[in-house]
Structure formats: C-alpha cells, structure tokens
Amino acid sequence: MIRNIFVSLLVLVLLSGCSGSPESGKKAAIIYPGTLADSGMVVSAHPESSKIGVEVMRKGGNAVDAAVATEFALAVCYPEAGNIGGGGFMLFRSADGRTDMIDYRETAPALATASMYLDNEGKVIDGLSTDTHLSSGVPGTVDGMLNIHSKYGVLLFRDVIQPAIDLARKGFPVTSGQASDLNNYRELFLDRNISRPAFVKDSPWKCGDTLKQADLALTLERIRDFGREGFYSSRTAGLITKEMKRGRGLITLKDLSDYRSAFRDPLTTDYKGYKIISSSPPSGGGIILFQGLGMIEPYSLREMGFHSLSAVHLIAEAERRAFADRAEYLGDPDIMTVPYDRLIDKKYLLQRMKDFSPDSASLSSHVGPGTPMAVTSEETTHYSVVDPHGNAVAATTTLNGTFGSCIVVDSAGFLMNNQMDDFSLKPGFPNMYGLVGGETNSVRAGKRMLSSMTPVIIEKEGTLFLVAGSPGGSTIPTTLLQVIVNVIDFGMDLKSAIDTGRFHHQWYPDIILYERNGIDTAEVEKLVKMGHEMKIRGSIGRVNAIHILPDGRRSGGADRRGNNSAIGY
Ligand code: DON
Numbered sequence: 001m002i003r004n005i006f007v008s009l010l011v012l013v014l015l016s017g018c019s020g021s022p023e024s025g026k027k028a029a030i031i032y033p034g035t036l037a038d039s040g041m042v043v044s045a046h047p048e049s050s051k052i053g054v055e056v057m058r059k060g061g062n063a064v065d066a067a068v069a070t071e072f073a074l075a076v077c078y079p080e081a082g083n084i085g086g087g088g089f090m091l092f093r094s095a096d097g098r099t100d101m102i103d104y105r106e107t108a109p110a111l112a113t114a115s116m117y118l119d120n121e122g123k124v125i126d127g128l129s130t131d132t133h134l135s136s137g138v139p140g141t142v143d144g145m146l147n148i149h150s151k152y153g154v155l156l157f158r159d160v161i162q163p164a165i166d167l168a169r170k171g172f173p174v175t176s177g178q179a180s181d182l183n184n185y186r187e188l189f190l191d192r193n194i195s196r197p198a199f200v201k202d203s204p205w206k207c208g209d210t211l212k213q214a215d216l217a218l219t220l221e222r223i224r225d226f227g228r229e230g231f232y233s234s235r236t237a238g239l240i241t242k243e244m245k246r247g248r249g250l251i252t253l254k255d256l257s258d259y260r261s262a263f264r265d266p267l268t269t270d271y272k273g274y275k276i277i278s279s280s281p282p283s284g285g286g287i288i289l290f291q292g293l294g295m296i297e298p299y300s301l302r303e304m305g306f307h308s309l310s311a312v313h314l315i316a317e318a319e320r321r322a323f324a325d326r327a328e329y330l331g332d333p334d335i336m337t338v339p340y341d342r343l344i345d346k347k348y349l350l351q352r353m354k355d356f357s358p359d360s361a362s363l364s365s366h367v368g369p370g371t372p373m374a375v376t377s378e379e380t381t382h383y384s385v386v387d388p389h390g391n392a393v394a395a396t397t398t399l400n401g402t403f404g405s406c407i408v409v410d411s412a413g414f415l416m417n418n419q420m421d422d423f424s425l426k427p428g429f430p431n432m433y434g435l436v437g438g439e440t441n442s443v444r445a446g447k448r449m450l451s452s453m454t455p456v457i458i459e460k461e462g463t464l465f466l467v468a469g470s471p472g473g474s475t476i477p478t479t480l481l482q483v484i485v486n487v488i489d490f491g492m493d494l495k496s497a498i499d500t501g502r503f504h505h506q507w508y509p510d511i512i513l514y515e516r517n518g519i520d521t522a523e524v525e526k527l528v529k530m531g532h533e534m535k536i537r538g539s540i541g542r543v544n545a546i547h548i549l550p551d552g553r554r555s556g557g558a559d560r561r562g563n564n565s566a567i568g569y
Helices: 002-016 047-058 063-077 141-152 157-170 176-184 188-192 215-226 234-246 251-256 283-297 309-329 346-352 475-488 494-498 519-529
Strands: 041-046 088-093 098-103 262-264 265-273 276-277 377-387 392-400 455-459 465-468 514-516 536-537 543-549 553-560 564-566
Touching: 002 519, 041 047, 041 063, 047 063, 047 157, 047 377, 047 564, 063 141, 063 157, 063 215, 063 377, 063 392, 088 141, 088 455, 088 475, 098 141, 141 157, 141 346, 157 215, 157 309, 176 188, 215 234, 215 346, 234 251, 262 455, 276 283, 276 475, 283 309, 283 346, 283 475, 309 519, 377 465, 392 455, 392 465, 455 475, 465 475, 475 494, 494 543, 494 553, 519 536
Parallel strands: 377 543, 514 536
Antiparallel strands: 041 377, 041 564, 088 098, 088 392, 098 262, 265 276, 276 455, 377 392, 455 465, 465 543, 543 553, 553 564
16 A cells, blocks of 8 residues: 555656656666557657647547647647747658658748858857847748648647647646756846746746746637637737847748748668658758668677677767768758758768778768769757557657747747757858758758758558657757667667667767766777767757557657656557
8 A cells, every 4th residue: 555655656756757857867767657558659758748649649639630739738838849939840650651741840031141140250140040039930830730730630620739728828837857947047038038938937946836828828729710820920920020020030920921831751761671761851860860870781780789889989980971961961952952862872871981990080070071972962859659540750849949049929928949050150160069061051041941850760561660759959860870779789678778878979079979877988998099089968869759569569768868758548
C-alpha cells in the first residue's frame, strides 16, 4: 500500500516535470511512465502537449490530427519553442507507406535586403538578427497546420485546436525547467515589450505554478473560427503589423497575406538495409544526416565499438565534410537549384571520404566543399506521433532562439521568431549556431532561410520502424545520426540510444564538441593526440522518438535532457 502511494507520487512528480533541474543528470535512471503502448503514442517536450495529442487520438483522430493538436498545445505550454509565431517541418508517413512533408518555414519579409544586418562598413551589427523586431521572418506555423490538417486530418479543425485554447485560458503547471527559463528571461521580456507579457510575474516562478495566457487564447480562437484569415489578415495580422511598426520591424499585412506553407517531397536514402526518410530543403538537416550516414556506411561501427576512438573520429570526419557542403550548396529550393541527388549519391560520398585518414584528424581549412558529380545544390522542439493505425508524424518546430526574439505581439499573446539569423548575414559570418554560409543562403525578400531541422521516419523491410527528431540548431542532424547508429549499428534500445552521451562536429569551428561524460576521458585524450580539438559543452539535442517493436507495440523515448514526456495507450 505504502509502496503504491510512493509509486503514484513518483508518477505524479514525473508527469508534472517537477523532479529537479533538467540538466541535473539524476533523471538518467528514470523509467518514464507510459513509454510502452499498444495503440497511439505522442512524445513531446511537455506532459500537457503529449496528453492533448493522445486525447485527440482517443477521440478518433489520426496521427495528423494528434500532431496538429500537439503543435498548438506546444504553442501554449512550451513557449520556449512551441509557437504560432515561428515555423517548422512536419514529416508524415501513412500506415500504407505514402510519405509527405509540409514546409512551414518562415520567409523573409518583402522589405528584407542582403545588407540589412550590416553597418556602413559592412560589419554585422550585433544582435540585430536575433534580439529585435528585425529578427522575425513571416510566421508559417498556422498556415502549415491548417494545410496538413485539411489534407490528412479526419476530425474537425475546431476540435483539434480547442484543447490548446482551453489550456491557454485555464493555464497549466510549469515544469522545473520552465520555471528557471522564465526567471532567466524575465528582464529580457520586460525590456523588449511595452505590456507585461504573461511570462512575467512579481515573484520568481516555481515548478508547478500556473501559467495562463488569455490573449493567446483569444488569438487561437480567431484561428479556430476564421482559419487562415484568423491569423494572416484581420485582427491578428493588424496586431502583428502594429507590433512591427513599434519596433521598426519589416513584416507588413501583404507579407502575411502572401505567406504560403508548401508541401514538398521528403528525401529518402537507405542505410544498412533501412529506409531513412527526412526533411528536404529549405532544411539542410536531411541532407547532412544522409551525407553523414552515407560516409560512415562502408565501415563497421559495431567492430570499432561504441564511442571508441575510431568510431568518434569517423563520425566527426563525416560530419565535418557534410557541413562544408551545406555552406556551399544548400538554400531555399524555390529560389535556387539544390543538387540533392548528387549530394547524397553514395559514389560521391565515397569519394568525399577519400582523404579520410583513420589515424589523424583532417583540418577544416583543408576540407572545402566537395564537388558532387556533374554539378549542374537554442530552442526548438520536436514531437513524434504514431496512431493506432500506424500512421506516423515527425515534426520539428521553432522560434529559433529560446523564446525567439522574446518579443510578444502586444494583445495577441504570442512570441515572434528570430529566424532571420538562420540566413547567412554575410559570407563566412557565423550565425548563432556558429554555422557559416554564403550566397546560397543570403537574405533575400520572400526567401526561406536554411534550417537544420531533421524530422526522421525510418522503415525496416517496408514497415514503420522509428519516428524521431530533435532541437539543437546545427547539432540536430548529428544528434539524429548518432541515435540512428546507436539503434541500427550498436543495437541499443531506443531510450539508451537517446540518453547516452553525444558529440558534434560542424566543419567550423574545427572542434569536436562533446557532452560532459559523453565520451570516456581515455578516448578523448586519444582523439586529441590524433589532432582533434575537443571541447565540452552543455547538452546536445533533446530527442523525442518512437520505436515500433517487432510485436507492434510502440516504445517511446523521451530524452532525459529536459522535461519531455512519452504518453501512449
Ligand atoms: O532551423 C534551424 O535550424 C534553427 N532555427 C533551429 C534552432 C534550434 O534548433 C534551437 N534549439 N535548440
């Protein structure tokens, strides 16, 4: 009896996300409740959004209904990255194997120019692309959700968005991580807004305090009642443009009414007999992931050993080369030709690794972009959904930085993105994730900025095997690469594959970043001797994934990094 009470209390504590700091490391040993399910499952960054997605499926909704409900719920209960003022990429695979992707990435306003973030001497003005009204692209989330829902949803849109409206109005308990995020950003919220946003209160936030968002509830109701018009014209659009004028931002009514999300073909490749499906440009995530996998495929990671010197070295060298290609070849496919097929061609990738030495580190200054044959191109959130029929959704959505620009549209209650920083502001100038780029990703009116978001769906012998994705800016595709090889090459169960340590290389800076205790000290020392610069950093990625077990059950992997939540039934 006492033991049962203790277990119930533990479950309650875990569901509320009040069990300690997300980075405390103590959570590594926690077995998340609800990670095994027979029918439907949602794994997302917050218990409330996972719960809402599952409830929608219990009412007869499919994976897309649940995903749209989860996305709007995240806009309420995970304002760090969930949004209606940002954008993302959603990958869909139907139970019978058809795939699709909706690109709801933001676009540059019509008044944007290549030099808008530069001073008279051509230097990048600090903070303009990240901290001001000028940092926002035209939001894509609302149009993306409406479009994917009208193509695949089976419930009424109003029933799918309603739980988020209720959540905004009634409020929800903030998790431990959120309490500290909200306290850390208090001054920025006060500084950048004329009215005090719901995210600010007199006393410091504590885990379990209720966050209510009345203005946001009204904005969501306008979307429920008027669809696209409820956001891209009429009152909400008026509030966005008024907010822009206050801070000399560029987004106009015309930019809003011109915005269109786009269905695009996802990219596919195969890796050791598995079919991998992921995002196509304007996200570079899928291509980096596929290039990385293609470059390491000829080697036996299993023989090398998990996080061994040879395995870390091999993966880092593949990542280095993939990111060098990103800077040269990737950009908005509506504006340029991206040579996808050639970049992920296995013969090209073999050739790309020709100068790879198993014994010493390459230098990024010597590793330029490759020449694909006959060339003629930190806060986000990911959720994964599988419904009882086996339809699957992997969606990654973002405001870019934590809480985006920290600018709340006055009286509309939602945060604007600072996604313009994902453009290459000037050739070779690093963005907030240290990524460099050139002309292919320069700022231009109406253009989509290059992303690293990498929603992934994997099939094994034609059946659904894994649904996954992560936040983490440039570390997103390398995080996914490691989770995939941990499952496929090292045979780990999903939760261990996610929770174990990670590392990252992105060409420039020419460093292998790794999580504290992520790689054994002895291996780190050997990597340094080999010529790699090694640097510890905070956590890398937060993967929310679902693995379909051989008996058909869904196994949810909610990353120990954060207050993520896997719920199924
Ligand atoms: O689209 C991108 O690649 C970035 N804006 C994503 C930002 C991100 O993942 C931040 N998360 N930690």
